[in-house]
Amino acid sequence: MADPTLEEIATELYAGPPEDFVSGRNARAKDAGDAALAAQIRSLRKPSVAAWVVNVFAQERAGQLDQALQLAAELREAQEDLDAAALAKLGRERRMLTRRLAETAAELAGSRGERVTPATLEAVEQSISAAFFDPDAAAAVASGRLIRALEPSGSSTDVRDAVAGGVPTLGAPPERPADELKARREKREAERRVHSAEKDLVAAERDLAKRDKALRRIQEKAEELAATEAELDAQLTKVRTEMKQVQRDIPDAEKERTRAAEQAAAATSEVADARRALEEF
Template sequence: MADPTFEEIAATLYSGPPDAFVASRKARARSVDDRELASRILALRKPSVAAWVVNVFAQERAGQLGEALQLAAELREAQDDLDAPALAKLGRERRALTRRLAEMAAELAGSRGERITPATRDAVEGSISAAFFDPAAAGAVASGRLVRTIEPTASPDDIRDAVAGEISVLESVPQRPPDELQARRARREAERLLATAEKEQTAAERELEKRDAALRDLQDSATELADRVSELEAELARARAEAARVGEDLPPAKERRADAAKRAETAADAADRARRAVDAL
């Protein structure tokens, strides 16, 4: 059986009882034959209480933490394709998951007899939040060898300084195979295009409904106007026929009127002569 590595020894020490860290470190250094390794063990800094809480959770709940960090990696990858409302929802879900993991870590540490203050729990939550946003911080948290907690705004040097030993590739958040990532990206792009197409289809169908209604109104108006034109044309035809009849009757009527006027003039002359004759008697 191979001897434990420095990182394995450090992980064991950093998840042990905080009050016994110094004594455990000295005893472990004495138990190894390699002087250089013993010196590195003795140089290990005592972790803060919050870092110890994270280390205990990372080692005793490695599977659960690993799944959360894997999900965080996938969310980081997916967020470039999300719109503002989806990003806001993602942020709320990520904060809720961070808070839940921090509470679980605090409960686990509390079961070991350690008093966890609200400030300590907040520091634990900050480290888990940093792991959700930064792959390097995720590797540091998953290592179980934090000396101090990590802020979400920590620089690469800050993260490096917060961990005892190296952060190997194996401790980083596992990535999906390139072909699977490509398939996921292709699916997200296809889903985005589908959503856009469905949105455009809905808008086009609504526009079509509006145009259909407008066309029906115009067709109804055209029918009404055509009926009115037919009525007016029939009325015009009747008026023209009446005008033609009157035009035909007008010359004879004029002649009859002239004859009547002539007879009236003759009768007036006769009456005038008769009056004068009467007056002469």
């Protein structure tokens, strides 16, 4: 049976009880049959509490972590095809998943008697978040050999320095059919077109309802004006009829007026004659 490698020994030590790390490290170095390996074991640094919590989670929930990291890899590959709204939704879901995994890791640490402070929980969450954004960080977290917590903005050098032993690598993601990415992009483009067409339809229906309302107002006004026009036409016809009758009556009225004027003149003359006769007495 082959002797354990430095990475295998480190993996075991970095998930063991923190208070036993130094004694466990020294014991494994003493038992190592190779002097070079023993020196490497003695050089292993004690992990921070946050790194230990991540290491415990990586070993106890390896399947759950692997699924999350595979999903993160697929999302990194696909996010260049997403629009702003989809990216925002993806960001929210990624943060929720990061928080959920960090809380699970903290619960595991708590079950082993370790108190996880809010600061430690935040560092655990930052390490998992780094794994979601960077393949090297993902491999480091999955190794279970973290010495210290990771930062999402950390460089490749930072990641290497945070891992005990050789720098791990993740397995290659499962191969997909050559045309799957193209089909996925075409599907997203079709979904965007549907979404855009639906927005245009809503706007067009809203505009149509507005135009219908305006047309009804104009039609109602036209009906009102038509009724007024008919009423005025009837009044005009009546006025014209009365005008014609008045015009026919004018000659007779003028004749009667002339006759009355002549009678008035004659009466005036008779009154004058009667007054003169009276004065003679």
